[in-house]
Amino acid sequence: MADITIDIKDWEKLSLKLRRKYNHLTDEDLFFESGKEDQLINHLASRLHRNRDYVIFTLKKGLVDLESNRL
Template identity: 40%
Template sequence: MSKQKLNLETPWPEVKEKIKEVNYDLTDADLMLEPGKEDELISRLAKKMHKTEEEVKGWIESVAHTKNRAS
């Protein structure tokens, strides 16, 4: 997998909380993001959510651009 960079308009801690509001199966460990390791986060979530990495990346970015709740 190529190195993926997330384009977030909202700080990660806020995005993480929005994600947890709509996906109760994801834990803090699942959503752990280390600087420069976005690809590891995306891969981990893709496996857990049974989605492609592209779908997960797009979903995270859409959550980051939403001001209120994750959709």
């Protein structure tokens, strides 16, 4: 079970933030299906060369203020 739940509408904005911060991420890297947060987290951890906790922290931080450009 994922430590975070992401709404598809929120993901649209959050994925743009991730792409700005990590410009090497592709559309494929940022593909997300509702309910598959674990798969997304594991994939991003691999692509960012970071651990799972870092990815979850980064995603949660981005969700706090979706209107901000900051991540």
